[in-house]
Amino acid sequence: xxxxxxxxxxxxxxxxxxxxxxxxxxxxxxxxxxxxxxxxxxxxxxxxxxxxxxxxxxxxxxxxxxxxxxxxxxxxxxxxxxxxxxxxxxxxxxxxxxxxxxxxxxxxxxxxxxxxx
Amino acid sequence: xxxxxxxxxxxxxxxxxxxxxxxxxxxxxxxxxxxxxxxxxxxxxxxxxxxxxxxxxxxxxxxxxxxxxxxxxxxxxxxxxxxxxxxxxxxxxxxxxxxxxxxxxxxxx
Numbered sequence: 346x347x348x349x350x351x352x353x354x355x356x357x358x359x360x361x362x363x364x365x366x367x368x369x370x371x372x373x374x375x376x377x378x379x380x381x382x383x384x385x386x387x388x389x390x391x392x393x394x395x396x397x398x399x400x401x402x403x404x405x406x407x408x409x410x411x412x413x414x415x416x417x418x419x420x421x422x423x424x425x426x427x428x429x430x431x432x433x434x435x436x437x438x439x440x441x442x443x444x445x446x447x448x449x450x451x452x453x454x455x456x457x458x459x460x461x462x
Numbered sequence: 463x464x465x466x467x468x469x470x471x472x473x474x475x476x477x478x479x480x481x482x483x484x485x486x487x488x489x490x491x492x493x494x495x496x497x498x499x500x501x502x503x504x505x506x507x508x509x510x511x512x513x514x515x516x517x518x519x520x521x522x523x524x525x526x527x528x529x530x531x532x533x534x535x536x537x538x539x540x541x542x543x544x545x546x547x548x549x550x551x552x553x554x555x556x557x558x559x560x561x562x563x564x565x566x567x568x569x570x571x
Contacts, residue, residue, distance in 0.1 A: 389465060390500075390508065390551055392560040405559055439507055446496040446514055447553045447560055452507040 347372035349440050349453035356459050357434075363427040363458055367440030372451075374398050374416065378443040379423045381414060383436040384455070391436075395443055396423055430460045466491065466552055466563035473569040479540040482566045484552030485533060492533035496555040499528060499537045503548045511550075512537060544570050 353365035367379065380395040394404035396414045404412050408427070416423040427434060438458055442451040467485040474480040484497065491497055497515050500508035510519050512528035515535060525540045535554070539546055547570045552563035 389565045390553075390562040392553075392562065403558055446494075447498040447555050448510060448513040449498070449500070449508070449553070450510055450513075450519065452509075455507050 347377075347442055347451040349442065349451055351438060351440050351453045351456040353456065353458070355457060356461065357430055358462050359431055359460055360429055363425070363430050363434060363438075363460075365425045365438055365440075365456065365458070366422050367424070367453060369421045369423070369442075372442075374418050374421045374423070376442075377450075379414075379416065380441045380443050380449060381425045382439045382441055382449070383434075384439070385433075385436045393425065393427075393438075432460050434458070435460045464561075466554060466561055468550075468552060468563040468566045470564070471567045471569065473571055474539075474542045475571045476542055476544065478542050479538060480542060480568065482537045482539075482550055482552075482568070484535040484537070484554075484563045486535075486554055486556075486561070487533055490533075490554040490556035490561055491530065491535055493557070494555045495530065497528065497530060497535040498553045499526075499535075500551045500553065501546075501548045502551065508551060539568070542570055546570060 348370045375398040378395040381393040396402045411428045413426040437455040439455045440453045441449040444450040499512040502508045515530045516528040
């Protein structure tokens with residue numbers, strides 16, 4: 346059973362860069378596509394992007410200019426960087442494993458990131 | 463690139479069946495048999511309930527079933543139970559990206 350755990354600052358200032366890391370345990374990072382998904386308070390889910398262990402990425406076009414997802418296979422981790430954040434980026438950020446198709450089979454518990462000065 | 467459309471809320475009494483719709487377009491739901499459904503309880507991460515339109519992961523009750531017709535996918539919960547009260551989201555592949563539904567709050571009366 347793959348387990349995922351998000352980590353990173355819970356508060357980021359406007360115009361700065363949000364950085365989160367997801368640690369994968371009880372499974373190999375060379376399996377699946379590793380995704381970031383976010384959920385603003387009281388709102389729905391939004392797919393941010395994903396990365397394969399080879400480094401191949403795909404991003405949501407609406408966020409593409411500000412997003413970078415990277416992977417560190419030696420640490421079984423993958424990371425999210427979102428630049429030039431505003432209050433609209435305040436959300437619970439989830440890391441998830443996309444097994445196939447739209448099958449996000451494993452999720453982290455989520456971490457709330459607030460953008461505020 | 464809008465979210466898929468779901469009803470804001472659906473309710474039913476214990477033991478009844480309810481159906482949640484998820485309407486997209488010919489660029490997402492109608493073009494790929496890749497719709498999945500997620501259950502989310504308050505403060506918790508989403509949980510996969512249905513994948514590839516109508517397949518159930520191991521451990522998910524057979525009271526949950528999925529279907530699709532044209533640009534609309536549906537999730538049916540039969541024999542509604544108190545523990546089914548949660549938010550439900552559909553998700554579809556949309557050609558190099560993934561789009562979620564607006565979400566439906568299911569209330570067990």
